[in-house]
Amino acid sequence: MLIQRGGLKVVAGLGVSGVSVVNFLVEKGYRVAVTDSRETPPGYEHIPKHIDTHFGKLDQDLLLSAEEIILSPGLSPQTAEIQHALAQGIAVVGDIQLLRRATDVPIIAITGSNAKSTVTTLIGQMAQDAGKNVAVGGNLGRPALDLLKDQPELIILELSSFQLEMTSNLHAEVAVVLNISEDHLDRHGDMLGYHTAKHRIFQGVKHVVYNRDDSLTRPFVPDVTPMKSFGLTAPDMNQYGILTDLDGTIWLARGRERLITSRDLYIQGTHNVANALACLAIGEYIGLKQDSMLATLKTFKGLAHRCEYITTKAGVRYYNDSKGTNIGATIAAVDGLGQSIAPQQGQVVLILGGQGKGQDFTVLKTVLARYVKHVVLIGEDAKNIASVILNTVPVTFADTLAEAVKLSQQQSTPEDVVLLSPACASFDMFTGYVDRGQQFVASVEALNDDR
Template sequence: MLIQRGGLKVVAGLGVSGVSAVNFLHEKGYQVAVTDSREVPPGHDQIPATVKTSFGQLDQELLLQAEEIIISPGLDPKIPEILAAIAQGIPVVSEIQILRRATDKAIVAITGSNAKSTVTTLIGLMAKDAGKKVAVGGNLGRPALDLTKDDPELYILELSSFQLETTSNLNADVAVVLNLSEDHLDRHGDMFAYHTAKHRIFQGVKKVVHNRDDSLTRPLVPDATPMQSFGLNAPDLNQYGLLREDDGTMWLSRGRERLIKSSDIYIQGTHNVANALACLALGEAIGLPLDSMLNTLKDFKGLEHRCEFVKEVHGVRYYNDSKGTNIGATLAAIDGLGAAIEPQHAKVAIILGGQGKGQDFTALRNSLQKYVKVAVLIGEDQPIIETALQGTTTLLHAESLKQAVELCQKHTHENDVVLLSPACASFDMFTGYPQRGHRFVEYVNELN
């Protein structure tokens, strides 16, 4: 029999994290209700029948009866129904806040505008390989409250600005804001509010990791808080960074100590080197052995469809960045891989194209001129892309992705890189970017 505790907990907004919150609170014996503006919200069939539900609109009356409201990250706390509850003094919190209350175990907290998922996944693997009982999730993969079922000794959480907005005093063992660029301004209003939401991750933090190359990631915390930085320049003593040799070799380093060559890891590109350095700093903060972390890093192939290393064929490395569905993502991939290729005469062959969504492809011109030896165009917007990129590099056309892969093989030599990063949606040829990525991997594996 459930013990009914305290007042009513109302979950506002269902979906993945809402379902997780309802089930967690119900199992703990709390009186729970849930409201959602959708008539049939996702996950409505995954909660106990005894939980009171009010769907079709946010139930103002129900919200005002709450002892506490647990708000789903997809709901803006500034909507009238939530503001009315706040005006009555009803606390509005995230599921992350509920997790913090429910456990005294260590938390590694990760946020940023880009690369959160890569860093969260990699530091999770580093901790697991070092023998820690770890649970990884939050904004990535499993919802935070579901992770409590694993009874881990360590939580590694990817957190969004939406989750952090209603989280106070997370008291993480170590926290990082990886980088900050304009994002979600439609929700936060301006860059200052977005920055403020992200920096809530540092409330009560025991150790801080920040990005030297991005001053917006450095928090205002008490002077006694241990801080460690990572960046793509030569690091000071005890910090993480890059040391460059005269021949162009780049070493991931801690102070003057060279740890691993950038060419010895699968995840290539300066953006991924920064991610690796961030993980090493986070791992040090929670006491992971350096040798173990470097072994994990050496084997990590990246996340599927995000500059994911596929294989090497005749000295040419193939990368699947099918999730590069816009120009910004493709620029990061070209610049990141292009700058990291050794020796410097080696170049990138890129597969571009699909549905261009009205983007201005001239934004790719500089990077193509600098790093790309051949661009193979596929999909329905080939003519638009060709017009925008004329004169930058060799442009070829392919009728299919398979033919594009074969053309890339034909035009590359040892040390070159082949990159699928289309800068376009895929629906003209595929069901979505995952199918496009899987096909690319399949065709690369057929090469000989």
């Protein structure tokens, strides 16, 4: 017989993380109820049948009867019903807070506007290759609470700003903010709100890794907190960066020690050099052997939909960066690929557009002017983006992604790169960035090789 304990836990919002929270709490013997504004929320069929459910709207009376509300990251804490509960003194947390309470296993916490999925996956692979029993998830892949089923010795979490705004005192073994650029301002209000949410990752942190090329990533923590930096500059002693030989060879380095050349990485582009350096810094703090980490870097192929090489047709390379859902991601992709093109031999044709999320697209203009010969615009914010970049680079509009791919082919010549990196959310035209990326790949594969 399961003995129920404590007051009522109300899970607000289902979906993948909500389902994991419900099942975790039920297994631990808590009284649990669920409310969701959707009539048939995703995942409802995966929770126990005896659970009290209130669908179709957020049930204010149920929320006010809770001892604690566990808020799914897709629901803003500014939602009126949640604000009313907070005003009544009811605690509101997220699944990451539950994870921290449930285990003393060291947590590696990774966030940033861009590259967090790549870095989370790469450091997870490094740890696994080094023989550690590691569980990887959070905002990426498996929900955080499900990771406990593996009984890991190390947990590596990708964390979004939505998850972090409901998390306090994570006490991460290592925490890193990889970069900060405009994103989710429709949720956080302004850059200060977004920055504040991201930096909650450092509460109680034991070791810090930060990006010295981005001052917004460096936290205010006690002076005794060990810190390592990474960046695309020559590093100080015991820090991570790059050293460049007279012949142009770029080395990933720790202080003056050359570790591996950029051309020996499987994943290419300067943004991936930065990702690799971040992982080397994190790995040092968790005791991974340097030789093992470098061996992983030679074989790690990156992630689908993240600056993913698709094919070459008529001398033009095609890359899928559908996961580039904000301006910072697109700048990194264009900059990384642009630098990989031999000077005077080719440029980038860029497919941009979708739901802009209130971002300021003027910051794209510098990288567009440097590397991009033509932009093809799609999606509901296409005209808004065009009004900003029109005097920087030639622009063409497309009604569909398939049309955008054909127009990009027409604008490209051998040695060019065609890049889908929309800098926008996808929900105006697609079910998500995966759907957008898959449609891009299909459209590229349908092109004629002879143009």
